[in-house]
Amino acid sequence: MPGAWRIVDLTGYEGKVSAGKGSLYVGDATVPLADLAVVLVGPHCLLHESIFDRAAAFDIAIMHCDWRAVPIATTLTWSNNSRVATRQRCQITMSIPRQKNAWMRIVQAKIRGQANALAVCDRPHASEVRDLAKLVRSGDPSNVEARAARAYWSALFDQPRFRRKPGSRVDANSYLDYTYAIVRGFCVRAVVAAGLNPTLGVWHHQRSNNFSLVDDIIEPFRPAADVVAMQAYGSYDSMTPDCKRQLASVCDRKFASDGRTTGSSITHFTQSLANYMEGEGTTVQVPVFEGSREDG
Structure with a gap:
C-alpha cells in the first residue's frame, strides 16, 4: 500500500x-x-x-x-512537541470530573465499535451490544464495559465459551495479543508525539504500569484489531509469517467513514485528548470503529 x-x-x-x-x-x-x-x-x-x-x-x-x-x-525518540511541559502539567492537574467524562466517552466509543465489528462480520448481538453503550455514565461506575465484553467475545468468535485471556495463547488469544501489540506501539508513538506522559493515565492508574495513558487510548481501537485477529484466526492454523503480516496490517485499514485508517485515527485522537487535557472543550470526541463490509 x-x-x-x-x-x-x-x-x-x-x-x-x-x-x-x-x-x-x-x-x-x-x-x-x-x-x-x-x-x-x-x-x-x-x-x-x-x-x-x-x-x-x-x-x-x-x-x-x-x-x-x-x-x-x-x-522512542524524545518528544519535540513545543507544548510538552504545559501538557504534562495539565495531565497531572486534570480534574476528576474531566477524567471521568473522558473515560465515559472512551468506553462508549469502544462499545459502539464492538457492535460495529459484530455487524460487519455478520455476527449476532450487535444491537444488544450497541444498546449497552447508552447505559455508560461518567466514570462507568456500573462497569458496563465488562457487560458488553461478555456478550461481545462469544459472538465475535462464534464460540460461546470463548474467554479473552491475555498471554494464555489459548484459542484466538495469541492472535489478539499480537495485534494489540501492534496497535499499542502506535499508541505509544502517538502519546510521545503529542507531548504527553504515557505513565499518567485518564483512568488506568496501576502503580507498576508505565503506560497507563496508552492503555486508556487503545480502548476504542481494540475492535479494529479484533476484526483483523478474527479473520486471521479463521484463515491460519498458526502464527506464520503470512499470518503476522495480515495482523500487522491493522493500522493501515480503514477505521471510520471519514477515510482515516486506524493509525491516523490514533494520532488524531491522541492530539484531541491532549487539547482536552489543556482545558479545551467540555467533552473529548472519541473515534468509533466503523469498518466496512470488506472486513467481514
Missing part, C-alpha cells in the same frame, strides 16, 4: 540490523525509513547503533520483544 505506515517484524530474525542512507538494512533486504512506524525486534537481532540514531530521526518506535515475541520495552 503506497504511503502506508509499515510495521517490520524481526522477532524471529537472527542477524545484524542497521540503518543508513534513508533505509533500514536487514540482511540483504532494505526498507525505506520514511515508510516505517514500528519495528519489532527479538532477542537474536544484533542492533547496530545506527538504527537508534535513524529511528529517532524518522520518529520510529522500536519495540523490544522476548522469545515469545511479546513486547517488553520500547525505544
Whole structure:
C-alpha cells in the first residue's frame, strides 16, 4: 500500500540490523525509513547503533520483544512537541470530573465499535451490544464495559465459551495479543508525539504500569484489531509469517467513514485528548470503529 505506515517484524530474525542512507538494512533486504512506524525486534537481532540514531530521526518506535515475541520495552525518540511541559502539567492537574467524562466517552466509543465489528462480520448481538453503550455514565461506575465484553467475545468468535485471556495463547488469544501489540506501539508513538506522559493515565492508574495513558487510548481501537485477529484466526492454523503480516496490517485499514485508517485515527485522537487535557472543550470526541463490509 503506497504511503502506508509499515510495521517490520524481526522477532524471529537472527542477524545484524542497521540503518543508513534513508533505509533500514536487514540482511540483504532494505526498507525505506520514511515508510516505517514500528519495528519489532527479538532477542537474536544484533542492533547496530545506527538504527537508534535513524529511528529517532524518522520518529520510529522500536519495540523490544522476548522469545515469545511479546513486547517488553520500547525505544522512542524524545518528544519535540513545543507544548510538552504545559501538557504534562495539565495531565497531572486534570480534574476528576474531566477524567471521568473522558473515560465515559472512551468506553462508549469502544462499545459502539464492538457492535460495529459484530455487524460487519455478520455476527449476532450487535444491537444488544450497541444498546449497552447508552447505559455508560461518567466514570462507568456500573462497569458496563465488562457487560458488553461478555456478550461481545462469544459472538465475535462464534464460540460461546470463548474467554479473552491475555498471554494464555489459548484459542484466538495469541492472535489478539499480537495485534494489540501492534496497535499499542502506535499508541505509544502517538502519546510521545503529542507531548504527553504515557505513565499518567485518564483512568488506568496501576502503580507498576508505565503506560497507563496508552492503555486508556487503545480502548476504542481494540475492535479494529479484533476484526483483523478474527479473520486471521479463521484463515491460519498458526502464527506464520503470512499470518503476522495480515495482523500487522491493522493500522493501515480503514477505521471510520471519514477515510482515516486506524493509525491516523490514533494520532488524531491522541492530539484531541491532549487539547482536552489543556482545558479545551467540555467533552473529548472519541473515534468509533466503523469498518466496512470488506472486513467481514
